[in-house]
Amino acid sequence: MKEIKINFDKSGLNLKDILTYSDKVEKISDKMESFETEGSEFLGWKDLPNNINNQELNQMEEEAKRLQKEGIEILVVIGIGGSYLGVKAGMDFVLGEYPDKNSQKMELIFAGDSISSTSLFQKLKYVENKKFAINVISKSGTTLEPSIAFRMFKKMLEDKVGKNNAKDYIFATTSYSKGILTELADKEGYTKFIIPEDVGGRFSVLTPVGLFPFACVGLNIKKIIAGAQKANEIYSSNNLSINDAYKYAVARYILHKTKKLGVEMLVSYEPNHRYFLEWWKQLFGESEGKDEKGLLPHSAIFTTDLHSLGQFIQDGSKILFETVITVKNPKNNLKIFELPKEEDLDKLNYLSGRTVHEINNIAFEATIDAHALIGKVPNIHILIEDFSEETFGSIVVFFERAVAMSGYLLKINPFNQPGVEVYKTNMFKTLKK
Ligand code: PA5
Numbered sequence: 001m002k003e004i005k006i007n008f009d010k011s012g013l014n015l016k017d018i019l020t021y022s023d024k025v026e027k028i029s030d031k032m033e034s035f036e037t038e039g040s041e042f043l044g045w046k047d048l049p050n051n052i053n054n055q056e057l058n059q060m061e062e063e064a065k066r067l068q069k070e071g072i073e074i075l076v077v078i079g080i081g082g083s084y085l086g087v088k089a090g091m092d093f094v095l096g097e098y099p100d101k102n103s104q105k106m107e108l109i110f111a112g113d114s115i116s117s118t119s120l121f122q123k124l125k126y127v128e129n130k131k132f133a134i135n136v137i138s139k140s141g142t143t144l145e146p147s148i149a150f151r152m153f154k155k156m157l158e159d160k161v162g163k164n165n166a167k168d169y170i171f172a173t174t175s176y177s178k179g180i181l182t183e184l185a186d187k188e189g190y191t192k193f194i195i196p197e198d199v200g201g202r203f204s205v206l207t208p209v210g211l212f213p214f215a216c217v218g219l220n221i222k223k224i225i226a227g228a229q230k231a232n233e234i235y236s237s238n239n240l241s242i243n244d245a246y247k248y249a250v251a252r253y254i255l256h257k258t259k260k261l262g263v264e265m266l267v268s269y270e271p272n273h274r275y276f277l278e279w280w281k282q283l284f285g286e287s288e289g290k291d292e293k294g295l296l297p298h299s300a301i302f303t304t305d306l307h308s309l310g311q312f313i314q315d316g317s318k319i320l321f322e323t324v325i326t327v328k329n330p331k332n333n334l335k336i337f338e339l340p341k342e343e344d345l346d347k348l349n350y351l352s353g354r355t356v357h358e359i360n361n362i363a364f365e366a367t368i369d370a371h372a373l374i375g376k377v378p379n380i381h382i383l384i385e386d387f388s389e390e391t392f393g394s395i396v397v398f399f400e401r402a403v404a405m406s407g408y409l410l411k412i413n414p415f416n417q418p419g420v421e422v423y424k425t426n427m428f429k430t431l432k433k
Contacts, residue, residue, distance in 0.1 A: 001230035001394055002385040003328070006244045010372035010379040011321070012259070013251055021250045021409075022240040028408045029238035029246070037408060042415035044198030045400055046236065048206050049228035049393070056193070057221060060208060063171070063191060064215035068105045072169070073130045075216045076123070076153050078112035079137035079209070080145045081282060082201025083173075086396075087137075087213045089279035090205060092272045093392045094219050096331055105218035111153065112136075112146030124152055132157065133169040135216075137209050139195045141179025144427070173208045200415050202283050203400055206393070220389050227393025235401040245398045248323075248380065249405035255321045255378055256295050263320035265298045265313070267305075269360050270327055272387070274301055280399055287403045287414040294410065303363050310367075314375040321378040322371060326364050329386045330357040 031037045077087055111123045136150045158166045172185035173193040185192045193208030206228055211221045235245040255261050266277050277299035288294030300309055338352035372379040384391050407414025
């Protein structure tokens with residue numbers, strides 16, 4: 001597997017503290033593997049990488065190639081929460097924020113992720129005169145935000161290419177058996193991709209939810225699955241001493257319970273991880289934040305946010321710890337070049353010969369010392385190898401395994417989200433009056 005290295009040296013915890021949880025972790029892990037834990041009807045995600053259906057993978061790749069060949073410029077991905085964040089996270093993680101046109105086979109735009117009229121209008125306008133296809137993603141098939149957006153984009157496409165042709169450019173990713181979307185897709189004759197019943201939204205990025213848009217944009221989905229499979233071999237072990245995902249879960253549990261820290265800030269030094277951090281926030285926030293328990297997941301991009309949140313982290317209330325992701329090999333590396341002495345007006349010649357990535361790493365080392373040693377903010381460090389599809393598959397599994405263990409340590413069901421329903425009930429009561 002591509003390397004994922006975790007380091008607790010600056011966390012204020014030593015390995016011995018973490019390993020005192022070995023028996024507890026072993027018990028939870030064994031129960032989880034035999035589907036005896038609370039919420040086990042939603043444990044489908046943990047075996048996803050191994051149970052992948054190659055026929056379905058091939059179908060997704062073929063459909064993606066067809067769209068690319070036909071010159072479709074944009075795939076409008078319509079979804080929210082778990083039906084949105086992982087897709088955006090994976091695409092940016094592998095391709096970067098401004099992908100070069102040779103590696104990006106199609107532009108993806110995201111809709112149905114809010115009820116903002118301004119946003120929806122602008123997105124409709126953006127695709128109006130371009131060749132676009134639609135992938136509407138909703139497990140329940142009833143979520144209001146994507147439903148509204150889908151109605152609008154569907155109409156626009158049908159008006160443009162005709163109702164009969166439009167069905168070749170609309171893909172519904174949804175539950176097999178229930179929901180309005182699955183019925184609508186059957187009636188209209190859309191290609192359907194299935195989200196397994198036992199996989200909850202925030203755990204669904206390695207299902208067609210993520211895989212079909214990934215194939216369209218040009219990612220190698222088989223490599224993503226290969227990375228996930230390798231990670232699953234390691235991070236499903238019940239042996240805490242060799243399972244870093246569970247060590248991370250235990251470390252954050254100790255920091256929360258014994259050091260009374262209420263916030264975990266996940267930090268990356270790579271701006272194209274912004275949506276990966278958003279995906280992680282949903283994964284941990286929705287899984288753990290219940291029964292008046294859980295850490296508040298927060299995120300930051302460094303060094304960017306050192307110029308905004310840095311002050312608080314260093315000197316503000318002692319309510320948080322940081323988990324920091326850095327990448328060993330940058331996608332592209334730049335060197336600081338030397339200028340003739342008389343032209344060294346910016347006085348940066350002292351950096352000449354150094355790479356920008358090296359300077360980023362020095363900033364990381366300096367910050368970890370400032371925050372952990374001087375600011376007394378515990379730091380966990382996760383080093384990943386690169387920006388590849390394999391690494392993305394592996395790090396997804398790492399955090400999914402960790403959040404499940406973490407939830408069970410907190411004695412909550414990590415797979416439901418009763419709190420999310422409250423706003424919906426209130427809203428629908430008014431809308432249906
Ligand atoms: O994790 C979850 O279950 C949620 O975030 C859902 O993904 C989100 O609410 C969207 O639901 P659906 O896919 O049913 O439209």
